Amino acid sequence: MIILWNKIKGTGGSGGGGGTTDYADLSNKPSINSVTLSGNKTSADLNLVSAPTVLTDQTSTSMALAGNTIYKWTNALTSLSFASAEVSDLETVLYFTTGSPIQFQDSSSLKWGGDGSAPSLEANTIYCISIRNGLAEYDTFGTVS
Secondary structure: OHHHHHHHHOOOOOOOOOOOOOHHHOOOOOEEOOEEOOOOOOOOOOOOOOOOEEEOOOOOOEEEEOOOEEEEOOOOEOOOEEEEEOOOOOOEEEEEEEOOOEEOEEOOOOEEOOOOOOOEEOOOEEEEEEEEOOEEEEEEEEEOO
């Protein structure tokens, strides 16, 4: 009976013991992206990608593009030009419909997939342009009447 009592109150015999109730005193703490989890870390501290900025109801058709941003136009475009585009490993996306044929103007340093030149955009067509690391690609998603 004495041995059982000693085990219950934590004296004598073998068993767990020691340890800490303070996280800061622990060794071998976990990490995310090689950043040890201690204190109050932000997503930036942990090198996590934040959700993209979504800009809807765009009206400007001549713009400087920011990384990690989604641009969406609700009205059909009749012109579109880029003055610059942020080179980032975070994607920039543009969604729009054309109202007339557009000779797209790109004075930024983007490199376009395909033949390397900015695309000619057809009238009444839904487009998506994706930009990442200075590379731009586009695709169509049908036509509108």
